[in-house]
Amino acid sequence: MSEPKVWAKKSTFIFAAAGSAIGLGNIWKFPYMVGENGGGAFVLVYLLCVLLIGLPVMMSETIVGKYSHGNAIDAISKTAERSNASQWWKGTAVLGMITIFIILSFYSVIAGWAFDYTYNFAIGEFTGKSADQVGKFFGDLLADPKRLIIWHSVFMILTALIIARGAQEGIEKSLGIMMPVLFILLIAIVGYSMFATGKFSQTMDYMFSMDFSKVTPMVVINAMGQAFFSLSLGMCVIMTYAAYMRKDVSITESSIYVTGLDTLMALLAGLAIFPIVFANDMNASAGPGLLFVTLSTAFAQLDTIGLVLGVAFFFLVIIAAVSSSISMVEPFVKWCEERFGVNRFVTTFVYCFAVWAFGLISLFSFNIWGKVDVLGTGKNPFDLLDFVSSSILLPLGGLLVALYVGWGMSKKISREQLFSLNGFFFGLWLFVMRFIVPVLILLVFVSSILGEAKMNAIINQIAAYF
Ligand code: TRP
Numbered sequence: 001m002s003e004p005k006v007w008a009k010k011s012t013f014i015f016a017a018a019g020s021a022i023g024l025g026n027i028w029k030f031p032y033m034v035g036e037n038g039g040g041a042f043v044l045v046y047l048l049c050v051l052l053i054g055l056p057v058m059m060s061e062t063i064v065g066k067y068s069h070g071n072a073i074d075a076i077s078k079t080a081e082r083s084n085a086s087q088w089w090k091g092t093a094v095l096g097m098i099t100i101f102i103i104l105s106f107y108s109v110i111a112g113w114a115f116d117y118t119y120n121f122a123i124g125e126f127t128g129k130s131a132d133q134v135g136k137f138f139g140d141l142l143a144d145p146k147r148l149i150i151w152h153s154v155f156m157i158l159t160a161l162i163i164a165r166g167a168q169e170g171i172e173k174s175l176g177i178m179m180p181v182l183f184i185l186l187i188a189i190v191g192y193s194m195f196a197t198g199k200f201s202q203t204m205d206y207m208f209s210m211d212f213s214k215v216t217p218m219v220v221i222n223a224m225g226q227a228f229f230s231l232s233l234g235m236c237v238i239m240t241y242a243a244y245m246r247k248d249v250s251i252t253e254s255s256i257y258v259t260g261l262d263t264l265m266a267l268l269a270g271l272a273i274f275p276i277v278f279a280n281d282m283n284a285s286a287g288p289g290l291l292f293v294t295l296s297t298a299f300a301q302l303d304t305i306g307l308v309l310g311v312a313f314f315f316l317v318i319i320a321a322v323s324s325s326i327s328m329v330e331p332f333v334k335w336c337e338e339r340f341g342v343n344r345f346v347t348t349f350v351y352c353f354a355v356w357a358f359g360l361i362s363l364f365s366f367n368i369w370g371k372v373d374v375l376g377t378g379k380n381p382f383d384l385l386d387f388v389s390s391s392i393l394l395p396l397g398g399l400l401v402a403l404y405v406g407w408g409m410s411k412k413i414s415r416e417q418l419f420s421l422n423g424f425f426f427g428l429w430l431f432v433m434r435f436i437v438p439v440l441i442l443l444v445f446v447s448s449i450l451g452e453a454k455m456n457a458i459i460n461q462i463a464a465y466f
Contacts (some may be wrong), residue, residue, distance in 0.1 A: 004069035005167060006246045012172050013245045014257045016327070017058075017238055019175050021262035022182065023324030024110060025230040027317055028291050030266040031273045035285040037222055038214035039206045043267075045220050049227040050263050053440060056432045057233050057398060058255040060405035063417040065242025066251060071335035072096065072236035075243060076404065083410035092400040096236035097332050099393040102385055103235075104328040105359035108159070109366075111321035112151030113292060114314045116141055121299070121310030129300040131282075131293070138292045142366040152359055155318075159325040160352035163333055164345045167244050171326055178319045185316040186268050189309065193275035203274040206284065207267070217459050221447045224440060229390060231262055232327060234398030240331040250420050272313075291317070329355075361385065391448035399441045406433035 007013060034042050068075035072093035080089050120126060120137075129137065141147060162170045194200045228234055238258075245254075273295055277284050280298040284290070299306040299313070329351060336347045365372070365382030374384045405414065411430065418426055447455040 005244060006069075007172055007244045008168055009172070010246060010249055012175070013241060013249055014254050014261075015175050015179050016171060016241045016244075017062075017232070017254070017258040018261040019179055019323030020232045020237055020241065020327030021230060021258060021324075022265045023230075023232075023320045024107065024317070025226070025324075026262065026266040027269045027320055028110070028288075030226065030230065031270045032285075032287055032290040033222060033226055034207065034270055035283075035290060036287055037219045038211065039284075040209045041211050041214035042219055042223055043207055043270075044210050045215060045223040046227060046266075047263065049220075049224045050231070050259060052432065053224065053437050054227045054231045054233065055255060055259045056429055057228075057402060057437060058231060058238060058259055059251055059418070059429065060414075060433060061233065061236065061238040061401060062242040062245070062251045062255055063414050064405065064409070065239035066245045067413055067417055069243050071243065071338050072239045072331050073335055074338065075236075075239055079409050079413055080404075082413060083408065085404075085408040085410070089400075089404050089408050092397065092404055093236045093239070093331075095393065095400065096234065096397050097335070099389050099397055100235045100237065100328040100331065101355060101358070102389040102393070104325060105355050106362035106382060106385060107321065107325060107328070108155045108355070108359050109148060109152050109363045111155045111318065111325065112148060113141065114317040114321065115151040115154060116147065117292065117296065118311055118314040118318060121307055121314060124307060126296060126300040126310060127303060127307055129297065131297045134297040134300055135289075135293050138289065138296075145364060145367050148363050148366065149360070152363055153356065155321070155325070156352050156356045156359070158322055159329060160348050162322070162326050163329045163352075164348040166344060167330075167334075171330065174326075175323060178323050182265075182316060182319050182323070185312050185319075186265065186272060189272040189313060189316070190268050192305075192309065193272050197275040197279035199275040199278040200271075202278050203271060206274060206278075207270050217447070217455065218452050221444050221455075224444050225391065225395065225448070228394055228398050230266060231259060232324070234394055234396075234401055235328075236331055236397075236401075237327045240334055241327065243334070251417055252420055276309075387448075392445070395441050395445045395448065399438060399445065402433055402437040402441065406430070406435075406438070 007016070064075050064079050065072070068078040070078065073090050076090050076093050077087060080087055126134065126137070162174045164170065193203075232238055273290070274284055276298045277290070277294055280301060282294050282298065286294045295313070296310065299310040302309065329348065332351055333344060333347050336342050337344050362382040362385060365380045370380055372380050374381055377384055379387060414430070415426060418429065421429065450458070
């Protein structure tokens with residue numbers, strides 16, 4: 001066999017995995033979830049989830065990928081063979097690829113909104129607009145399939161162009177530019193928020209004052225789902241990137257960096273957004289409209305500074321989204337390349353076209369199909385796809401990864417790969433993977449299927465016994 005393809009630089013795995021992890025999940029979803037789930041309480045629970053579940057699962061996916069140096073399906077196959085475990089575990093990777101296909105299809109549509117905003121901020125379209133006008137702007141955008149299709153296409157083409165060039169030439173090189181820009185832009189905006197709005201202490205209070213009475217079971221469940229999504233876990237994405245990992249790079253250390261960077265970026269996004277929202281007397285719990293309506297209105301009131309901030313901010317969102325979307329294309333393309341020896345360029349474009357076409361289902365759900373009720377679920381096509389992928393397939397994938405690495409795969413492989421961990425921490429990691437992670441994921445899973453009301457009723461019933 002030829003030498004495995006690996007990243008040229010030692011630091012690339014960290015950059016690549018962090019690029020995958022840091023995305024719309026951090027900049028768009030995390031801040032509004034903090035707002036919706038009671039501020040500091042959610043932040044605390046989220047941090048615990050990242051540390052207790054996110055980090056060990058990140059290490060697990062990295063072990064499998066690094067061990068085999070191949071695409072996720074073969075990686076599982078190879079480790080299963082050595083462990084005398086069933087080849088059926090490969091289903092984990094297949095499920096992961098199906099899930100990221102769905103996630104990417106609407107991720108691209110939403111990333112497209114950021115393109116539209118960057119453009120319209122740049123041409124001064126937002127300057128001076130009131131909250132109502134910005135709300136209408138957002139509504140008009142969603143109601144206009146043509147405008148959405150243009151940006152959805154631009155986003156998918158950009159993603160395809162990077163992936164088509166290969167792991168080193170495409171992914172590694174583009175990340176070398178994107179990641180520093182991402183950090184610099186976010187830190188600059190945080191700097192502005194910190195010094196220019198006078199709302200920094202209020203924000204710190206909002207995000208970090210722990211009001212334990214607000215920690216409800218639903219907050220815990222939401223925080224855990226968000227941790228999985230934000231860290232790109234359970235979908236064999238990190239596993240795929242880990243396949244390009246150099247032998248001399250430590251799994252534990254890299255996982256700590258990636259998890260830490262992703263968390264830092266989510267917190268920084270909060271520190272960038274909330275001061276501006278508070279300074280304009282706006283509501284932090286606006287939900288998904290927090291960026292596209294609330295924050296944008298605040299920018300619109302700031303004239304030239306607002307224009308610059310708006311362009312910088314939405315450009316940042318685009319970069320974060322592209323560095324994530326490429327990680328969702330790579331697993332399938334790498335598999336096709338290795339399995340069938342097909343041309344990477346062609347595979348990438350065919351695959352991205354398929355994702356693009358499938359994305360139209362979500363795209364039309366924001367306008368012409370908005371009222372369509374799929375199979376009597378009460379959800380339009382996008383809501384259903386979002387629910388099935390994020391709330392069912394994502395935790396299911398996480399569960400399978402945890403069960404495989406904890407129980408299916410031989411301990412010998414993980415011990416070998418985690419050579420830098422001492423006995424105590426290795427034992428702790430294994431215990432968490434075997435018992436804690438599956439139980440917690442199962443909880444998220446059941447609750448997301450049952451829904452909030454039923455879940456609360458069950459929890460109250462159980463609590464009544466004590
Ligand atoms: N983690 C990314 C974000 O925070 C999204 C993402 C990339 C993802 N790859 C993934 C989510 C794989 C789930 C699975 O935006």
